[in-house]
Structures are given as C-alpha cells and as structure tokens.
Amino acid sequence: MGIIAVVVAAFAGFAMGAAWYMTLSKQWIAAVGIATDAKGRPANGGSVTPFIISGIAMLMVAGMMRHILVMAGIEGAGKSALVGLGIGLFMITPWVAMNYAYADRKKELTILDGGYSVLGPTVIGLVLGFF
Template sequence: MGDISLLTIILGAVAFFAVGAIWYSVLFGKAWQREVGLSDETIGNANMPLIFGLCFLFELLISTMLAHQFAMTNPSDRGKMMIAIGYGATLMAPAIGINYLYQRRSGKLFAIDAGHFIVGMAAMGAVYALMD
C-alpha cells in the first residue's frame, strides 16, 4: 500500500468545499434555494458554522476514502481524475438520484446537486493529481 498524505486529504476537502461555496452561491444559489423551498430568512436563521463544519468533515471523510483508493491502486494522474470523477458520476450522483426519486424532488434540483458532487470530486481529484 502506498503512502497517504494528510495534507493532500485536507487540501482535497478544501477544494471540494470551495466548489460548493461557488456552486451554491454565485452559480446556482437562487435556483437551488427555490427548488428546496428555502427563503432568505430561513437560510439567514440557520446555524451556518455548524452546517459548514459538518459539511467539511464529510468532505474530509470522502477525501480520506479517495486517498485510500489511490494508495491501494497507485493510479496515474489521469487515473486519479477518472476515479475521482467516476465516484461523483457513478456513485454519488446515483445515490442522490435514488433519494430524490422517493422524496419527489425535481430533476432541476438533482442536476444542481449531482453536478456539485461531480465537479467537487473533479476538483478533489485534481488536488491529488497535483500533490502526489
């Protein structure tokens, strides 16, 4: 098994978090807010430090799993990108889709959220490709 870099794990999670910050603010913030039915007031009253903190912890968990995958398989940089995007497109997005089918969520919301996971995983994969 190869080495696992704590710095790369953290930077991978930071990259995913940064994608989310951009995705759910300037790119799709208002559309996402409409689709989930949250008002500005509801969002303003949320405990954002807790939400952001837990989100980052989940992204650290994802980054840690990706680090283990790469340590076990030692892929090329291209392989790292393929695996990372593949996780987003073929594991994460379908899992969201299954939940959204039962929750009767819109296809638009699915596209926003699934897109976030695919692009976020691409950003995380790029960190691994650049760092390792």
C-alpha cells in the same frame, strides 16, 4: 504527506462547492423551497452546522479517495481526476437521485446537487493526483 494531500484536496472540494452553490444559489433555493428574506437570502440562515458537516464530509471523501487511489496504484492528476469523475458520476449522483426520487424532490434539485456530486470528487481527485 498523505494527510496534507487529504486536507488540501478536501479544502479544494469544499471551495468547489462554495463556488457552485454561490453561483447557483437562486436556483438551489427555489428548488429546495427555502423561505427567503427581502434580500433573497434564506430566512433561517446563519447556522454554522452545515459548514462543519460539509468540512468533515470533505475530509472523509478526500481520505477515502486517497486510499482508493493509493491501493489501485493510480498516479497523476489526470487519472486521479478521472477516478473522481467516475465516483461522482456513477456512485454519488445516482445515490442522490435515488434518495431525492423517494423524497419527491424537484428534478432541478437533483440536477443541481448531482452536478456538485460530480464536480466535487473530480476536483478532489485532481488535487490528490498532484501529490
């Protein structure tokens, strides 16, 4: 049951990212500074590599979050989602912000990616809490 929970939670986190970035695609593209074609799509798009890396990353995050939740004896969707929120808000987003500060990235990119860094683990925790 654990592997199924991890896969479902990873898929949910990935889907949350898809919804987040599809909704905010124009803002994200502008913040990153990616060249676009006439339709506003990334000019050099089409590579599946980012999607493969994202899928693997989601499996890793969901697997570690499940491990943390089991080891801590945390059960239930609400508590698990709260753990995910905390991980995103107090671990992942500060790390993203620190890296972006050194890379001199726009603060808008930090906010956009930081938002997903909070929502993604929250959704993963929520789903894991149902199993």
